[in-house]
């Protein structure tokens with residue numbers, strides 16, 4: 599995402615912070631303007647103003663400021679106590695589940711990042727309170743208290759809060775042989791399921807979808823049984839063994855299970871790329887050495903609107919990210935391979951998002967530096 603600066607001291611602000619780390623000014627985020635900055639008292643003691651907001655709107659803090667570590671603001675004339683992100687959550691742990699409440703705050707923090715990104719991409723998000731049929735709702739439940747399966751069903755996104763527990767999530771990640779597993783990744787995946795009927799079916803792209811992702815009418819239950827019952831261990835795309843054939847066609851092994859999962863994994867990955875590239879760009883850090891891992895043809899922009907240049911800039915950036923994380927003694931920060939087929943699927947998502955979202959105000963720069971320029 600784009601970076602924000604403290605209007606008092608100039609310090610770079612992180613999206614999740616409620617206080618400037620340098621000058622300790624109190625911070626707030628206004629979802630309508632997508633602006634994060636210092637909040638100041640207004641002449642009315644019951645309301646706050648946001649520096650640099652430019653709208654003169656009077657705000658109060660989201661009622662989940664403490665419970666969900668929420669730094670978002672609500673206009674004072676809004677009858678809701680919760681911010682537009684917090685109000686999408688319909689189930690949370692009860693007040694006695696203290697461990698789960700800490701995990702809940704982590705999950706809400708990841709969700710705010712998701713909602714901010716959907717807003718900035720121009721993807722409509724409406725709650726089930728406003729639209730019970732087509733709206734979205736989040737249920738954050740703890741598997742310490744009940745049986746919970748992370749997933750999506752008819753606009754209801756359920757997250758097992760134990761995914762916020764680093765030890766638990768890392769163990770599951772290892773057991774499933776996944777190179778990457780995060781709460782934000784889960785939320786980006788599940789919201790992909792939510793958008794599938796809107797972006798694909800409603801917009802009349804079902805045939806084009808099936809050509810790329812396969813026939814989604816095949817039994818999901820059979821696919822699930824086959825995926826988890828095959829007895830074959832998962833294979834790692836980045837292990838370099840060359841025996842993981844799915845790498846040529848899918849962004850993750852999980853994506854091979856069913857066309858719906860392929861879509862959700864690809865959609866989530868598209869959000870990763872857009873967010874990562876926005877961040878890199880706002881720090882002046884986009885380096886696009888011609889990608890070593892994808893063919894030049896897949897990256898060429900034949901139509902002026904393809905995802906190719908964006909992916910090329912991203913691959914150059916991730917090359918540096920991975921080199922950097924290895925320098926610091928950790929593994930690849932970006933453990934993915936993007937084959938030409940996967941780039942084609944990302945391009946499909948890119949076009950469908952642009953179709954509903956309209957022109958993008960701030961297209962991330964895809965200007966490519968080469969080694970000669972550096």
Ligand SMILES: [Zn+2]
Pocket residue numbers: 604605606607608609618619620621622623
């Ligand atoms: Zn400051």
Ligand SMILES: [Zn+2]
Pocket residue numbers: 660661662663666668669670680681682683684685
């Ligand atoms: Zn909130």
